[in-house]
Amino acid sequence: xxxxxxxxxxxxxxxxxxxxxxxxxxxxxxxSFIFDRLVLKGQSTILFxxxxxxxxxxxxxxxxxxYDTGDLNGLSVFYINADDSQSGIIEKTxxxxxxxxxxxxPGYNHFKSHSLLEIMNGLAADDEAKNVVLIVDTLKKFxxxxxxxxxxxxxxxxxxxxxxxxxxxxxxxxxKNRDTNNNLVYSGTSDLIEDVDCIYxxxxxxxxxxxxxxxxxxxKLTNQxxxxxxxxxxxxxxxxxENMPYLxxxxxxxxxxxxxxxxxxxxxxxxxxxxxxxxxYNDAISLISNVLSTAKIDKSKLREHLLQHxxxxxxxxxxxxxxxxxxxxxxxxxxxxxxxxxYFLITNI
Numbered sequence: 001x002x003x004x005x006x007x008x009x010x011x012x013x014x015x016x017x018x019x020x021x022x023x024x025x026x027x028x029x030x031x032s033f034i035f036d037r038l039v040l041k042g043q044s045t046i047l048f049x050x051x052x053x054x055x056x057x058x059x060x061x062x063x064x065x066x067y068d069t070g071d072l073n074g075l076s077v078f079y080i081n082a083d084d085s086q087s088g089i090i091e092k093t094x095x096x097x098x099x100x101x102x103x104x105x106p107g108y109n110h111f112k113s114h115s116l117l118e119i120m121n122g123l124a125a126d127d128e129a130k131n132v133v134l135i136v137d138t139l140k141k142f143x144x145x146x147x148x149x150x151x152x153x154x155x156x157x158x159x160x161x162x163x164x165x166x167x168x169x170x171x172x173x174x175x176k177n178r179d180t181n182n183n184l185v186y187s188g189t190s191d192l193i194e195d196v197d198c199i200y201x202x203x204x205x206x207x208x209x210x211x212x213x214x215x216x217x218x219x220k221l222t223n224q225x226x227x228x229x230x231x232x233x234x235x236x237x238x239x240x241x242e243n244m245p246y247l248x249x250x251x252x253x254x255x256x257x258x259x260x261x262x263x264x265x266x267x268x269x270x271x272x273x274x275x276x277x278x279x280x281y282n283d284a285i286s287l288i289s290n291v292l293s294t295a296k297i298d299k300s301k302l303r304e305h306l307l308q309h310x311x312x313x314x315x316x317x318x319x320x321x322x323x324x325x326x327x328x329x330x331x332x333x334x335x336x337x338x339x340x341x342x343y344f345l346i347t348n349i
Contacts, residue, residue: 048187054202055202080134117153138173146187147189158192214240218256218261288329297342299331328345
């Protein structure tokens with residue numbers, strides 16, 4: 001019994017990190033952002049988003065930027081693609097290969113989904129995790145997010161990998177249904193959320209499509225958990241269209257500050273409201289455009305023209321004229337007193 005106590009005490013002493021404290025401090029001091037204000041080296045970061053919101057696009061863009069700034073120097077980065085078609089795998093691998101990022105795909109070169117846990121376990125045990133970055137796309141292909149026991153085991157392996165200096169980035173999906181406050185909800189048990197260092201929810205804040213079919217999407221990342229000095233909110237904008245090469249979409253991603261985003265959102269809202277107004281009163285606006293295409297008219301005559309040819313009242317006719325002034329039409333002060341507004345057409349609708 002005494003030998004067992006001695007052995008146990010020796011084992012307990014061997015677990016102590018006291019003699020490793022200087023090394024741990026050094027590793028902590030070297031912690032830096034791999035992705036600007038988003039992903040810290042030596043941490044586990046999870047990005048949750050609805051399907052097709054652009055999370056993979058954002059990650060690849062951030063990898064390219066990190067490569068350009070030298071933040072990937074000395075790191076071995078592995079992007080594990082388990083959520084793509086064959087053509088998608090090819091185009092993403094071609095992009096990532098140019099910046100030295102390795103792509104792993106289940107079913108190729110004997111790599112399987114269950115290999116991920118073995119890899120993290122091996123890197124931690126061999127003390128080779130420090131300069132390794134693992135990006136998992138998506139989490140549900142490697143662990144059953146609805147299975148509490150399974151996710152607990154997965155979270156422990158991620159934590160062990162991180163404690164040895166590894167960096168883990170996971171991409172996951174949110175539920176189709178939102179909560180009562182219209183917030184995104186993570187699809188799965190709470191175990192993984194409890195184990196990781198940093199969590200972001202990514203939502204499409206605004207999107208619009210121009211006449212050519214080009215989509216512009218604004219996405220906001222909101223932090224739900226952090227153990228470092230990660231940004232609490234980040235906003236990005238990117239472009240997407242049916243025939244746009246994937247690399248062009250990746251390169252279109254840009255980070256915008258909150259003030260710029262708010263100003264742009266106000267302008268977009270005003271533009272959309274004006275377009276809706278034009279559509280709602282298209283008959284009256286067409287009359288204005290037609291009558292001013294051949295002559296200049298003062299405001300009272302323009303108002304009377306609308307009253308005679310539409311069912312709108314006097315106040316509404318004045319409102320319509322004022323609404324399109326400065327956009328479709330404009331005026332000059334004329335007349336004997338110089339106080340009469342005479343309108344002219346700026347452009348056709």
